[in-house]
Amino acid sequence: MGFNRPEAKYRARLAMRGAYPHPMLVTLVYVLLTGVLTSAIMYFVSNPFTLAYWYLMDGEELEDVFYYLFTFQRVRVYLLMELLITLYQWVMVFGYAAYGLDLARRTGPGYRTLLEGFSHLGRALLVSFLPALFATLWGLAATLPGVILLIAGGVTESSVLMLLGGLLIVCGAVIETVVAYRYRLAVYILLDNPDMSTLAAITASKQTMVGHKWELFVLDLSFLGWWILSAFTLGILSLWVAPYAGCTEANFYHWAVYGSFPEEHTGYQSPTYQSPYQDDSNSGPQF
Numbered sequence: 001m002g003f004n005r006p007e008a009k010y011r012a013r014l015a016m017r018g019a020y021p022h023p024m025l026v027t028l029v030y031v032l033l034t035g036v037l038t039s040a041i042m043y044f045v046s047n048p049f050t051l052a053y054w055y056l057m058d059g060e061e062l063e064d065v066f067y068y069l070f071t072f073q074r075v076r077v078y079l080l081m082e083l084l085i086t087l088y089q090w091v092m093v094f095g096y097a098a099y100g101l102d103l104a105r106r107t108g109p110g111y112r113t114l115l116e117g118f119s120h121l122g123r124a125l126l127v128s129f130l131p132a133l134f135a136t137l138w139g140l141a142a143t144l145p146g147v148i149l150l151i152a153g154g155v156t157e158s159s160v161l162m163l164l165g166g167l168l169i170v171c172g173a174v175i176e177t178v179v180a181y182r183y184r185l186a187v188y189i190l191l192d193n194p195d196m197s198t199l200a201a202i203t204a205s206k207q208t209m210v211g212h213k214w215e216l217f218v219l220d221l222s223f224l225g226w227w228i229l230s231a232f233t234l235g236i237l238s239l240w241v242a243p244y245a246g247c248t249e250a251n252f253y254h255w256a257v258y259g260s261f262p263e264e265h266t267g268y269q270s271p272t273y274q275s276p277y278q279d280d281s282n283s284g285p286q287f
Contacts, residue, residue, distance in 0.1 A: 002215070003212070003215045003219075003252065003255055003256075004255075005215070005218065005219055005222060007261065008219070008248050008251040008252055008255065008261065009222070009244075009248050009251075011104070011251055011261055011262075012103075012104065012244055012247035012248040012250075012251055013244065015103050015104055015106050015247055016103070016243060016244060016247065018106065019103055019106075019108075019109075020108075021110055021111065023103060023240075023243035023244075023247075024239040024240050024243070026099060026109070026110070026111060026113075026114065026243065027238075027239045027240075027242045027243050028239055029111055029114065030092065030095075030096055030099075030114055030242075031239070033092060033114065034088075034089055034092050038085045038088070038089065041081065041085065087125060090117075090124060090125050090128035090129065091117035091118060091121065091124045091125065092114065092117060093117075093128060093187075094116060094117035094120070094124035094127065094128070094187060095113060095114040095115055095116040095117040095118075095124075096114060096246065097187045097188065097191065097246070097250075098113050098114075098116040098117075098191050099113040099114055099116075099243075099246070100243065100246030100247050100249065100250045101188055101191055101192075101250040101253070103243065103246070103247045103250070104247045104248075104250035104251050104254065104261075104262050105250075105254075105262040106262070116191075120190070120194070123190055123198050126198040127186050127187050127190055127198050127201065127202070128187075130183075130198060130199070130202060131180065131182075131183035131186060131202060132180075134179060134183070134202075135176045135177075135179040135180040135183070136176065138175050138176060138179045139172045139173060139175055139176030139179070140172065141172070141175070142168050142169075142171045142172035142175055143168065143169050143172030143173070144172075145165075145168050146164075146165045146166065146167070146168030146169035146170075146171070146172060147165065147169065148165070149161050149162070149164050149165030149168060150162055150165035150166065150169070151165075152165075153165055178213060181209060181213040181216055181217060182205065182206045182209050182213065183202050183205050183206065183209075184205065184209065184216060184249075185204075185205040185208055185209060185253050185256065185257070186198070186201045186202045186204070186205040187201075188250065188253040188257075189201040189204050189205055189208075189257070192257075208256050208257055209256070212256050215252070216249075216252060219248065219249070219252060223241065223244075223245045223248075226241045226244070226245075227241060250262075257276060258276075
């Protein structure tokens with residue numbers, strides 16, 4: 001039986017209606033802890049690249065701009081802060097995924113659930129970093145030859161080489177997207193299997209997504225209109241769309257792994273699910 005997208009979205013809306021605190025409030029706290037907080041921090045850390053652009057637009061000499069702005073200390077502080085904020089946001093993404101999964105199962109998640117990633121810091125970081133790394137490497141396998149062909153076509157004025165190069169670059173983007181969809185469920189698998197290694201969860205996600213990547217892609221597209229509409233509300237509507245999409249994705253995960261959607265549970269008693277995976281820490285992800 002195939003994935004029932006309308007049913008998954010309907011169940012997500014029902015879960016949101018009965019949740020306390022309201023998912024919009026939890027999402028607002030999440031936005032404050034990620035976007036607003038990090039923006040406030042970076043406000044006090046000057047970006048030498050942005051400053052250089054504006055100084056050059058004002059007519060400053062290139063040598064002077066580089067001499068005064070791109071000092072070792074300034075660049076080091078900026079890059080270090082960017083790295084720390086990226087790591088922090090990865091941990092928070094893990095917590096928001098945990099919130100979406102608990103919301104779908106109606107186990108009474110709250111604000112504390114957003115901090116779930118700090119209890120599993122290493123795994124929360126790896127489950128964001130490794131899939132992104134693997135997807136990028138797969139994409140580069142096609143993109144780099146495409147760039148080389150584009151350069152060669154420009155030097156030799158060969159339209160054929162430039163066309164082939166452009167096609168390879170497009171193929172690289174498609175491959176990177178497909179690989180990213182392979183690993184989308186890794187974070188949920190880790191949440192349900194605390195003793196599983198990150199690499200094992202990534203491999204399990206790849207195996208689970210065989211034959212289901214298109215279904216998840218269509219599910220993502222079904223929210224595109226909501227995200228576009230959110231832009232016209234200055235992002236206010238996204239406070240509702242984000243938990244709606246996250247809860248629906250958790251429903252997809254539950255269907256893909258357990259073969260059914262989460263059942264309704266009264267009294268906020270956490271359901272027990274038998275994991276179909278066996279951890280094998282010595283086995284790496286099969287790309």
